[in-house]
Amino acid sequence: MPYPLDRRGFLRTAGAGAAALGLGGALASCGSDEPSTTTLTWWDYFTLDNFQPGMTRLIKDIEAGVPDVRIERRTFPFAELERQITLGAISGDLPDIAIVDNVSMNTLGGSDLLADLTDRVEQWGQADQYYKGPWDGCQVDGRTLGIPNQSNCLALYYNTRMLQDAGVRPPTTWDELASAAERLTSGDRYGLALSAIRTEEGVFQFLPFLWQAGGDLDTFATDGATALSFLDDLIAKGSLSEQCVGWTQQDVNTRFLNQRAAMQINGPWQIPTLKEADFDWAVVALPRDKEAATCLGGENWVVMASSDHLDKAWEVLEYTQRPSVLTPYLVSFGNLPARKDLADRGTWASDPALRLFLSQLPLARPRQYGAHYADASQAIAEAEQAVLTGSASPSAAAKAAAGKIDKALGG
Numbered sequence: 001m002p003y004p005l006d007r008r009g010f011l012r013t014a015g016a017g018a019a020a021l022g023l024g025g026a027l028a029s030c031g032s033d034e035p036s037t038t039t040l041t042w043w044d045y046f047t048l049d050n051f052q053p054g055m056t057r058l059i060k061d062i063e064a065g066v067p068d069v070r071i072e073r074r075t076f077p078f079a080e081l082e083r084q085i086t087l088g089a090i091s092g093d094l095p096d097i098a099i100v101d102n103v104s105m106n107t108l109g110g111s112d113l114l115a116d117l118t119d120r121v122e123q124w125g126q127a128d129q130y131y132k133g134p135w136d137g138c139q140v141d142g143r144t145l146g147i148p149n150q151s152n153c154l155a156l157y158y159n160t161r162m163l164q165d166a167g168v169r170p171p172t173t174w175d176e177l178a179s180a181a182e183r184l185t186s187g188d189r190y191g192l193a194l195s196a197i198r199t200e201e202g203v204f205q206f207l208p209f210l211w212q213a214g215g216d217l218d219t220f221a222t223d224g225a226t227a228l229s230f231l232d233d234l235i236a237k238g239s240l241s242e243q244c245v246g247w248t249q250q251d252v253n254t255r256f257l258n259q260r261a262a263m264q265i266n267g268p269w270q271i272p273t274l275k276e277a278d279f280d281w282a283v284v285a286l287p288r289d290k291e292a293a294t295c296l297g298g299e300n301w302v303v304m305a306s307s308d309h310l311d312k313a314w315e316v317l318e319y320t321q322r323p324s325v326l327t328p329y330l331v332s333f334g335n336l337p338a339r340k341d342l343a344d345r346g347t348w349a350s351d352p353a354l355r356l357f358l359s360q361l362p363l364a365r366p367r368q369y370g371a372h373y374a375d376a377s378q379a380i381a382e383a384e385q386a387v388l389t390g391s392a393s394p395s396a397a398a399k400a401a402a403g404k405i406d407k408a409l410g411g
Contacts, residue, residue, distance in 0.1 A: 038312045039070045042097040043085070044299075045078040046333075054332025058320070066319050069312055082107060089113055089306075096307040097316060099149050099299050102137045103200060103367050108302070109140030110371035115303040118144045120314050126321070133296045134338035137366030146300035147317050148338030150330055152267045153294040153364040154208060155357055156287065160280040162189075162262040170284045174212070174230060177287040181239035184262035191239040193252045193261035196231070196388055198381045201249055204295050205265055206231075206384055207367065208286055211293035217369060217376055217405050224380075225398035228387045230289075232394055245388050256281075267297060268357040272334055283353045285360055296364035298338065336361065375408035 046055055059071045074095070076084050082104045088094040089111070100108065108114055121127055121144045127135060134148035156177075158170055166184050171177040181191030196202045209230060210216065215223020234240035247255075249266055256264040257277055265286065274281060286294050301320065303313045320326060327345045330337055336348055336358055348354035369376060383401035386392035392400075 037068050037070050038309050039072055040097055040307075040309060040313055040316060041072045041074065041095040042099070043074050043076060043081060043095040044099040045076050045081045045101075046099070047075045047077065051333060054329055057332065058325070058329045061325055062316055062319055065325070066312075066315050069316065071316075085113065085304075086111075092306075094304045094306050096304060096309055096313045098302050098304070100146075100302055102134075102148075102296065102298050102300050103373070105137060105140060105146060105300060106367070106369060106373035107371055109145050113305060114145040115305045115307065115310055115313075116143050116145065117147070117303065117314065117317075121147075124318060129339050129341045131338055131340055131361045131364070133361060133364040133366050134298065137296060137298075137368055138300050139368070146302040147321065149299040149301050149320075150333065150335035151296060151298035151338040151361055151364070152269060152336055153296055153357060153360050154205065154265055154267055155283050155285055155294065155360060156263055156265055157256060157270075157274070157281055157283045158263045159256070159259065160282055162259075166262075170282070171287045172284070173287050174289045178230070178234060178237075178239070181234060181263065182237050185237075185239050188260060190241050190255075190261050192234060192263045192265075193247070193255045194240070194244055194265040195247045195249045195252050196244045196384050197246060197248055198385050200377055200381075202245075202384060203377045203380050204297065204367075205249070206380060207295050207365075208293050209289075211365060212286070212289040212291060214290035217380075217409060220380070220405050221399050221402035224383065224401060225394045226289075228384065228394035228398055231384070232387050235388055242388060245385050268336060268354060269334060271351075271353050274353075283356050285356070285363075292363055294360050294364050296361075296366045298335070369409060372408040372410070376405045379404035379408065 055073070059073060063070060081098070081100060085094065085098065085108065130148055131151070134151045138144055138146040138148060156171070162184055163170065163180070168180045168183055171180045177192070184191035195205045206227065209227035210220070210224055213223045213226040215226070231240065235242050252264050253266055253270045253273065255261040257273070259279065285292065301317050303310060303317065307313055321339070323342060323345065326337065326339070327342060331346045336354065337343070337346070343349070343358060348358050367373060379401040383397040386397045387394050
């Protein structure tokens with residue numbers, strides 16, 4: 001999700017780091033016995049104040065645990081990081097390491113900007129410790145171009161009292177979801193809230209419906225129409241507000257917190273806020289149609305191919321994946337591990353809601369569709385907007401979108 005820029009979090013620039021390296025080399029040439037320190041620049045988009053203690057601890061841990069390394073960190077707004085990396089390829093101002101949204105692997109992975117980590121990962125021998133979805137999200141054209149940093153996915157939250165009062169059980173199928181949403185709708189309260197905004201946020205929430213229908217982007221004309229019809233029916237019955245076309249996932253959570261939605265589709269990042277709610281809630285897996293599915297979110301570590309310190313950068317990535325380092329970092333961020341061997345560590349080991357999300361990671365699918373995924377995503381968003389606002393039928397919108405998707409994916 002997008003985060004506002006916190007310029008106070010900026011550290012010195014890469015140019016200053018280069019100057020420091022030059023000075024270090026000069027001292028070494030003068031016969032100093034002090035070991036040479038490698039300064040690695042890293043970029044990320046974690047700008048909010050609540051992320052800084054965990055990030056500061058991680059960097060201190062790295063500098064203490066990885067021999068002769070110093071980290072210079074720079075932050076950007078969520079929506080700016082990928083663009084800054086692309087611009088950096090032209091200007092020559094690129095970091096050694098970055099933490100990028102997993103969807104960015106579509107664009108960056110085909111640009112030769114990212115270092116190929118395949119041989120290092122094979123020697124490392126820990127690839128099988130990761131859930132399939134997060135690990136697949138780091139694979140591009142048979143190469144490993146990143147390491148999962150953290151993961152999340154979507155599930156269904158519900159207000160326990162509202163369901164009890166209505167005599168409704170938590171839904172497990174589309175039919176049960178539609179029935180429950182209709183029975184839970186009353187007055188200004190909708191049975192279900194979700195985000196259908198015309199951005200990647202809305203597509204993130206739509207794709208599980210496509211996959212649950214048994215389809216994918218290459219069958220959007222048919223299976224996309226099925227998914228769009230299901231959502232359109234919810235609006236037609238009054239179970240889902242048409243205003244969802246303008247709601248972010250945070251807006252959806254606000255509706256749920258205000259008890260103006262009995263159920264919501266959302267991610268684990270909402271749990272800290274929900275724990276302050278004055279009502280009881282619980283979370284279950286997304287209801288299925290032909291198959292179960294949820295969408296993978298999260299970030300990946302990447303190393304820039306242009307880095308002069310590939311070996312040291314890899315040392316840092318490897319160090320961050322040690323359970324003793326990774327667990328407190330993930331807990332501080334309220335994130336879920338992408339590693340299966342951490343399932344019984346951290347807060348997610350005892351928190352029922354977090355455990356539910358963790359149990360869904362094996363089903364979570366990455367949005368790994370190639371360099372032109374952004375064009376396909378835009379076509380999906382436009383189709384959903386057209387259907388849910390009543391300007392196009394599900395079949396017509398899906399057919400129109402399918403042509404654009406096929407073109408974007410090279411079909």
